[in-house]
Amino acid sequence: MLFNSIGFTLFLPTVFILYWFVTKNSLRFQNILLLTGSYFFYGCWDWRFLFLLMFSTALDFYSGLKIHHSKSDKLRKTWLIISVAINLGFLGFFKYYNFFIGSFAELLRLGGLGSNTQMLSIILPIGISFYTFHGLSYVFDIYNRKIEPSVNIVEYSLFVSFFPLLVAGPIERATHLLPQIERPRRFVYIQAVDGMRQMLWGFFKKIVIADGCAEYANLAFSDPSNHSGSTLLVGAVFFAFQIYGDFSGYSDIALGTARLFGFELLRNFNYPYFSRDIAEFWRRWHISLSSWFKDYLYFPLGGSRNGKLQSIRNTLIIFAVSGLWHGASWNFLIWGVYHGLLFLPLLIFGKNRQHTDTAAKDKLLPSIAELLQITFTFALVLIGWIFFRAPNLTTAFHYLDGLFDKTLLTKPAPGIYLFQLAAMGALVTIEWLQRDRPHGLAMKPTWTTSVKWVAYISIFLICLAHFKQNQEFIYFQF
Template structure:
């Protein structure tokens, strides 16, 4: 059930009216209803994995209670280790077992051995990395005394399975979402309008930008040996646009959908391609995952408090782990390592905490220095995305070699005026709206109402006009 599908629109309309007009008199029944709808939504992908979600939810809920009620520190640590081990064990079996087996077999062949290992023919459960991290943050926060466990299993189940964020985030924290689950919610017209605007912009990002870029990207990456270096460079840049439109589009739809139901989810993107260095980029890209690794891995490892060497070590650890979180492929690990490498100048020269504001804040145009910084950061990120997009390391290395050949300075072989025009318009709107939580939040506030409505209808018509083949969201595979 894709967010950009007709079936989801019907599903959500039914949920919205029943939630506000039938179950609105009881918070308990509202939460029960949303939890049931969330499991139904997840079951539409594959009903068998509903049991895995339910088991993970029960494990973390029960472990949270045991950690909170245990007077012995050793017993509390036991329950923490147990739930973390089981959660990561399931994640390892479904997502990483075949990767480790195949990598180990390849290693043995280097020593002249011929191993015979069996791999597992398993389907990766949609969203397993996301809801696993939801639960782990909950038990970590209880263990470290940041929150007290909820006694209501329905409330906790809704926190983990809330359908807007279930399959591709953002990765919520119990400290942020659980209190919203536990308190009464009232319908707000202004928040509903804001939610609809964010959904509209998310659909534009996904359907118009990401899906149309995907057609060119798939063509170029699928036959990279047949294209010039300039065309491959365009392919890399278009993939950077595609993955941003795809993933931030999903997040916008998720946040807007949740707002229509009275919830505020964590902001997951803050215009990352307008960053002035890679450190700023990662404060603006997939914020919920970056902050998760910062709080539960980087800081416990010592963060940046124990000297330059350990700061660099810890930075590489979280980026390599982040790459591995994305998938069982060496390409993701290299992608993470490249991003860590790109951060080194900022760390060494202690500039990684610069640029905490918005670029050209309060101004229409950036300075020459800011322009150079933004373009350089975008190109570095686009280069790293090549490894993220490539099927394997062989393809990635070949793509890079072919891209940096003499034909890099030739005329590109692939053209799509329609795609380039809408991407240019998209980036212009994003730039003008960069000081809001999302581009349309304040973009047209100063316009007269008829002009605003013409603008919104133009977006809707563009979405309908440029709707192509229905493509799954990229991050569903993670």
């Protein structure tokens, strides 16, 4: 089931009414209702993969108990390895089997050897990368004695499969979400209303920005060799806004929906296109994934404890793995390594933490230096998005070659994008003014009620006018 579907407009209020008016006096029944609703939400995509989700959940629940109660470190490690190996085995098979088999076959051909490898028609279970990482963080935290295991299978299952975050995150931690599931919740009007505002802003970013930008971006990336440099530039910029609107829009809808039920999920985006260097960008983009890799890969590898060389190695590893996490393709690997290489100079010279505050803090406009930093960082990110979006490496390099052609200064191909440019300008303006707030419609107390309602109604009507049924989110494929 998609957030931007007619089905969701029926599903959400139904669950909301049952949750607060029928099961409100029983935490147990509230959790059972949410778990049942989450499985229904997931099963609307493909009910067969519900069994995989349930198996993964049961595996980590049982492994967590065994790790906690095992008397010897060897047995604890054995159960950890079992859980990690099976989880990554499923993820590897469904997501990476054809990639590695195809790459191995190509390597054999380049060496002059024949190959009888066979590709499989594998359907990628939606959300598998997200719920697998939920479970892995849980067993890692138990193994490291940060938490004790849940003894309630319903509560743990809800942690893994809570429907707002199930298919595209944010990637939650048991230390953050499980305590909220285990304790009674009450309806908080202010929390619910702000959740609806955040949902509305998320729908605007998805329906108006992402879906609107997709048409021109698809045109540019479909055959870059037949387009001018100016068209390719517009296409790349449109894709940058498409993926931001699509993914951060999903995250806003997820966080807002969770707040309707009394939950606060981890923030996943913090205005990343206002970053002043690549390090800041990665502290603001897909925050839950970046922090996951830092805690469960970078630090276990040694972090920066043993000097710069180990820190450089570990940084390149997490960026490469992050690229492959997004997809089984050399494009994604190069995209990850590209960002890693951009990060290294900041790391080597100790500049990777120089921008930890908000750009132009307490000011209306950035300084000239900040504006140049933001523009340059966005340009670097834009080049990376070309590898991310292109269907293969050949297309990506053709795109870059055409982008820096002399036709860059010509008029771009015609398209209905004047409204889209206006919408993107409105997005940037609103988010810049709200950059110290949790989301674009987290109105400041100084704003009058009439101004707020004009904004809400206008955005709602614009979304309604541009709504298209069942436009999937980009990160569903990851």
